[in-house]
Amino acid sequence: MVQLPMTVAAKQKPVSNRERLLELAEQLVLQKGFASTSIEELIAGVGITKSGFFYHFKDKNDLARELMQRYLDENARQLDDIFNRAAELHDDPLASFLIGLKLFAELMDKVHDVHPGCIAAAVVYQDQLFDAEVRAMSAEGFLAWRKRFRGYLEEIAKRYPPKMDVDLQSLADALSAAVDGGIILSKALHERTALPAQIMHYRNYIKLLFEP
Amino acid sequence: MVQLPMTVAAKQKPVSNRERLLELAEQLVLQKGFASTSIEELIAGVGITKSGFFYHFKDKNDLARELMQRYLDENARQLDDIFNRAAELHDDPLASFLIGLKLFAELMDKVHDVHPGCIAAAVVYQDQLFDAEVRAMSAEGFLAWRKRFRGYLEEIAKRYPPKMDVDLQSLADALSAAVDGGIILSKALHERTALPAQIMHYRNYIKLLFEP
DNA sequence: GGGCAACTGTACCATAGGTGCAGTGTGGGG
DNA sequence: CCCCACACTGCACCTATGGTACAGTTGCCC
Numbered sequence: 001m002v003q004l005p006m007t008v009a010a011k012q013k014p015v016s017n018r019e020r021l022l023e024l025a026e027q028l029v030l031q032k033g034f035a036s037t038s039i040e041e042l043i044a045g046v047g048i049t050k051s052g053f054f055y056h057f058k059d060k061n062d063l064a065r066e067l068m069q070r071y072l073d074e075n076a077r078q079l080d081d082i083f084n085r086a087a088e089l090h091d092d093p094l095a096s097f098l099i100g101l102k103l104f105a106e107l108m109d110k111v112h113d114v115h116p117g118c119i120a121a122a123v124v125y126q127d128q129l130f131d132a133e134v135r136a137m138s139a140e141g142f143l144a145w146r147k148r149f150r151g152y153l154e155e156i157a158k159r160y161p162p163k164m165d166v167d168l169q170s171l172a173d174a175l176s177a178a179v180d181g182g183i184i185l186s187k188a189l190h191e192r193t194a195l196p197a198q199i200m201h202y203r204n205y206i207k208l209l210f211e212p
Numbered sequence: 213m214v215q216l217p218m219t220v221a222a223k224q225k226p227v228s229n230r231e232r233l234l235e236l237a238e239q240l241v242l243q244k245g246f247a248s249t250s251i252e253e254l255i256a257g258v259g260i261t262k263s264g265f266f267y268h269f270k271d272k273n274d275l276a277r278e279l280m281q282r283y284l285d286e287n288a289r290q291l292d293d294i295f296n297r298a299a300e301l302h303d304d305p306l307a308s309f310l311i312g313l314k315l316f317a318e319l320m321d322k323v324h325d326v327h328p329g330c331i332a333a334a335v336v337y338q339d340q341l342f343d344a345e346v347r348a349m350s351a352e353g354f355l356a357w358r359k360r361f362r363g364y365l366e367e368i369a370k371r372y373p374p375k376m377d378v379d380l381q382s383l384a385d386a387l388s389a390a391v392d393g394g395i396i397l398s399k400a401l402h403e404r405t406a407l408p409a410q411i412m413h414y415r416n417y418i419k420l421l422f423e424p
Numbered sequence: 425g426g427g428c429a430a431c432t433g434t435a436c437c438a439t440a441g442g443t444g445c446a447g448t449g450t451g452g453g454g
Numbered sequence: 455c456c457c458c459a460c461a462c463t464g465c466a467c468c469t470a471t472g473g474t475a476c477a478g479t480t481g482c483c484c
Contacts, residue, residue, distance in 0.1 A: 164420070170409040
């Protein structure tokens with residue numbers, strides 16, 4: 001649940017002000033929170049007026065909705081990239097998952113000094129600022145991670161019986177927890193290595209649990 | 213980094229309005245975020261005027277500072293309770309730590325439907341709402357957890373060589389991550405079992421890593 | 425009965441989100 | 455060449471919230 005870097009491709013045509021608003025908003029929201037990111041700040045950064053902002057977005061919640069959708073789509077795409085690549089590198093589900101986790105940790109290590117943060121998690125601690133729809137989208141994000149990783153884990157468990165009796169759903173959630181917990185640690189302590197380190201601990205746990 | 217229930221002892225004298233403001237503020241901040249918790253709401257709940265509020269607190273950041281201090285103190289006290297009790301129940305550092313983690317998970321299971329949340333983590337995603345002092349206190353909270361659990365882990369590692377080469381500091385942080393990640397999951401999905409489940413996964417990891 | 429803690433009341437200010445609406449410039453299709 | 459729609463601008467105005475300033479009041483303790 002972290003913003004990975006954009007593929008540098010695409011984007012020939014000049015970016016619209018709408019796109020630039022979303023881009024800037026995402027950056028600022030992850031840096032300092034949704035409440036502290038003012039509309040005035042956004043329009044000043046992009047160079048339009050308040051009326052211009054409200055032409056594109058019904059209100060601030062509408063912006064949040066678009067931000068969340070963008071984030072979830074991009075996020076899913078990037079996880080596909082990583083774990084499909086991992087599947088190419090090894091046939092075995094356990095080996096491939098471990099490779100994917102390593103790739104994931106490495107990517108977080110590279111990219112994390114830019115703007116660490118997870119939009120879906122950001123919602124959770126600023127509940128009432130967002131309407132029910134945005135909160136539902138945040139929940140969907142977590143459920144998407146659960147579904148994806150539970151799938152991987154079930155394939156692994158079929159071939160490698162786990163050494164302890166574990167619930168695969170909460171084990172899938174444990175990666176979300178490690179990532180979001182890692183982000184919080186990294187932001188609170190200004191230690192950019194905290195996130196990749198937590199992902200690697202999750203990887204260790206998976207290894208110890210399933211490796212014969 | 214979760215609010216545990218108050219020991220029912222103490223408090224003969226009538227609670228001051230100041231105390232009631234802090235109590236209510238903590239509840240509301242964990243429920244809906246700091247930005248969404250208005251001063252008007254707090255004074256209405258306690259039954260005083262705005263002037264009364266500003267008599268007690270210089271500004272909203274001052275309230276945040278007091279809230280954080282209260283939280284950190286209470287939190288440290290409760291962890292002491294749990295892990296001292298665990299040490300009483302078993303001499304061996306590994307066995308005792310595993311008992312402590314179980315007690316912790318059980319407590320989170322019991323109490324978590326009341327008001328899940330960690331004030332220290334709440335700060336991280338609402339950065340600019342707080343001044344540098346509050347942010348520093350949040351960081352201190354994470355460092356206190358790191359120090360405490362790193363201590364336990366070092367004693368364990370002395371007696372039981374870990375099965376993998378792990379960094380004990382980030383392994384200590386992994387409990388913070390599991391707890392804060394668990395809280396986020398639990399809040400986002402409205403699944404109160406998510407937090408205790410994540411603590412138990414951390415416990416599993418410790419078991420697999422150190423148990424002979 | 426003097427003093428201090430713990431307020432109340434009133435007035436006032438700035439910032440931010442938000443609404444409503446009329447007007448404008450510019451590029452592409454008919 | 456004209457017209458329309460898109461992407462805005464400008465202006466007026468409203469509300470909520472945090473915050474300041476300060477004078478006055480109440481109740482309890484010494």
